[in-house]
Amino acid sequence: MPRQVFQLRVTLDGVVPEVWRRVLVPGGYTLDRVHRVFQHAMGGSNYHLHSFDIAGTQYGEPDPDNDLGLVDELDTRLDAVIRVGDTFRYTYDYGDWWEHTVTAEAVWPADPDERYPVCLEGERACPPEDIGGAYGYGRLVAALRDEDHPEHAEMMAWFGRGIRPDAFEPELVTTLLRRMS
Numbered sequence: 001m002p003r004q005v006f007q008l009r010v011t012l013d014g015v016v017p018e019v020w021r022r023v024l025v026p027g028g029y030t031l032d033r034v035h036r037v038f039q040h041a042m043g044g045s046n047y048h049l050h051s052f053d054i055a056g057t058q059y060g061e062p063d064p065d066n067d068l069g070l071v072d073e074l075d076t077r078l079d080a081v082i083r084v085g086d087t088f089r090y091t092y093d094y095g096d097w098w099e100h101t102v103t104a105e106a107v108w109p110a111d112p113d114e115r116y117p118v119c120l121e122g123e124r125a126c127p128p129e130d131i132g133g134a135y136g137y138g139r140l141v142a143a144l145r146d147e148d149h150p151e152h153a154e155m156m157a158w159f160g161r162g163i164r165p166d167a168f169e170p171e172l173v174t175t176l177l178r179r180m181s
Helices: 031-042 131-147 152-159 168-181
Strands: 002-012 021-025 050-054 057-060 087-092 098-109 118-123
Touching: 002 031, 021 031, 031 050, 031 087, 031 098, 031 168, 057 152, 118 168, 131 152
Parallel strands: none
Antiparallel strands: 002 021, 002 098, 021 118, 050 057, 050 087, 087 098
């Protein structure tokens, strides 16, 4: 049973209109588990490297040679590195370079009748993996919305009707999050 729960707002940078999620995460989670929460909440598949930049310190999964100089996320609890009002960065996929701004909006004692983590709300679908970053996602959305767009047919063949850029259902994310806990 977690003692305290952080309310985090995760915003995908560089995407217009804004894509964001509000999640409740146990303070005792290590950053590797926070990463998994963000993956489920933001629609990632956990195929790529990631890191956190919290107060100027980089956290992630260290490589054997420690070339990136990352502090091991397995050894770092969320409640040890952030406080209410703090903002930090989460980067996923060093190729597409998805940057997220994360704000710790609130913290309170955990409800003993609630299971965590939880997705409270959010807006819009997140980009699919390997789309080419914010620029590539912008191209995809523009092409899907405009039947006269020169890439419309190509993008429809690639993604079909399986992507709805304006859709988001927090209940589905919460179901995924509860399976991981």
